[in-house]
Amino acid sequence: MREPPLHLDRVPDPKLQHVLEEVIRAETTLELLVGIYEVVKPALIEAYQLHQLETNRFMDQPTYRAIRFILMEEEEMVAWGQSAIQALIRTKQDSEAAEAWRSHLLSYLHHAGGIRGEHTQAEPHNLPPARFNGESYKPQFYPKRDERFIDMFNRSAAIDDYYQDEALQPDERTYALMYKRLREMDVPEWMCPILFTANDKPWDYYVDLSRQLYDEARHAMMGEIGLYQSGIPFYRYPIDIKASVSLNTAFTPLESHIILWGIEQDLMSGKSGKKWEHDIAVQSGMPLAITLQDYDWADEVLHAQIGRKWLQPEFGALSEMHVAYEEMRKKWIETTDKYVNLSEQTPWWPQFVMEMREGWERRNEVGHYGG
Numbered sequence: 210m211r212e213p214p215l216h217l218d219r220v221p222d223p224k225l226q227h228v229l230e231e232v233i234r235a236e237t238t239l240e241l242l243v244g245i246y247e248v249v250k251p252a253l254i255e256a257y258q259l260h261q262l263e264t265n266r267f268m269d270q271p272t273y274r275a276i277r278f279i280l281m282e283e284e285e286m287v288a289w290g291q292s293a294i295q296a297l298i299r300t301k302q303d304s305e306a307a308e309a310w311r312s313h314l315l316s317y318l319h320h321a322g323g324i325r326g327e328h329t330q331a332e333p334h335n336l337p338p339a340r341f342n343g344e345s346y347k348p349q350f351y352p353k354r355d356e357r358f359i360d361m362f363n364r365s366a367a368i369d370d371y372y373q374d375e376a377l378q379p380d381e382r383t384y385a386l387m388y389k390r391l392r393e394m395d396v397p398e399w400m401c402p403i404l405f406t407a408n409d410k411p412w413d414y415y416v417d418l419s420r421q422l423y424d425e426a427r428h429a430m431m432g433e434i435g436l437y438q439s440g441i442p443f444y445r446y447p448i449d450i451k452a453s454v455s456l457n458t459a460f461t462p463l464e465s466h467i468i469l470w471g472i473e474q475d476l477m478s479g480k481s482g483k484k485w486e487h488d489i490a491v492q493s494g495m496p497l498a499i500t501l502q503d504y505d506w507a508d509e510v511l512h513a514q515i516g517r518k519w520l521q522p523e524f525g526a527l528s529e530m531h532v533a534y535e536e537m538r539k540k541w542i543e544t545t546d547k548y549v550n551l552s553e554q555t556p557w558w559p560q561f562v563m564e565m566r567e568g569w570e571r572r573n574e575v576g577h578y579g580g
Contacts, residue, residue: 227321244311359447365555440571446557460540
């Protein structure tokens with residue numbers, strides 16, 4: 210702090226870097242969660258707590274205060290993560306795999322001396338064989354969904370048309386909006402390559418894009434809650450993944466980003482965009498749906514601004530961004546057409562609407578309206 214710049218983008222300790230390189234090479238969801246919530250975050254919490262114990266609370270009050278709030282959030286995250294880990298441990302083999310990976314990572318963390326580098330360090334010959342071989346991590350960007358998801362290229366339901374169809378009842382149009390929110394789980398999938406491949410960007414870039422990724426994941430969970438209010442598991446019906454599959458395999462991250470921005474920019478129209486979606490939810494009289502669309506609307510206004518902020522320097526002018534978007538959108542439509550034959554395209558929307566209506570009626574009978 211006394212000799213800026215601080216160079217926070219530089220690795221402070223190669224051994225600590227090795228710990229994180231091991232964590233990211235988790236081979237299963239269970240391993241990834243164990244690495245984050247049973248190794249890295251608990252070690253961070255310990256480091257924060259030690260700082261609070263050792264520092265002068267008068268001299269270092271700003272830091273002490275900041276750590277109080279950081280600890281509250283980190284402890285909440287660890288509690289959630291540990292619950293998720295327990296949900297994934299279904300067999301003795303799962304339990305043994307989780308413990309083996311935890312022990313593996315703790316060995317490397319111990320070798321690094323902990324987060325603060327002050328604990329007793331193990332000798333290298335005592336370390337288990339590393340998964341990190343010195344090469345840069347290369348993720349697989351092809352989207353993966355677990356065994357609960359079915360018929361993932363079924364696009365027989367024209368959801369984007371249903372909510373816009375004024376001939377349909379307001380409740381069905383609102384169910385289409387809920388499903389559209391649920392389907393947004395593909396947006397974080399195609400945002401990951403954008404973020405991962407962005408090198409040497411200003412810190413604000415990563416903050417903005419991470420905030421947007423969080424929002425998009427939250428939107429999908431909003432849709433999930435909308436289905437669960439009628440007693441429908443979110444994975445019961447097909448959730449089409451052609452968008453993220455095509456963008457992650459046939460487009461560059463910059464091309465994917467311009468498509469993402471273009472979609473969000475189009476949603477700023479008062480007659481056909483987010484305001485209109487909110488109006489549809491209001492017509493349905495469903496408090497939860499109204500709240501859902503209200504926050505979705507607010508988020509997308511921010512997202513359109515984020516896209517413009519970081520993409521315009523790449524293209525030089527807003528008009529060039531629009532041209533690039535139209536070109537990429539046409540290519541995108543052509544690319545997604547090849548996935549049609551990967552599904553029998555069995556219709557499911559009428560059954561879904563019937564189930565949603567029945568579930569909503571049950572909630573009304575017992576006085577649970579959502580909000």
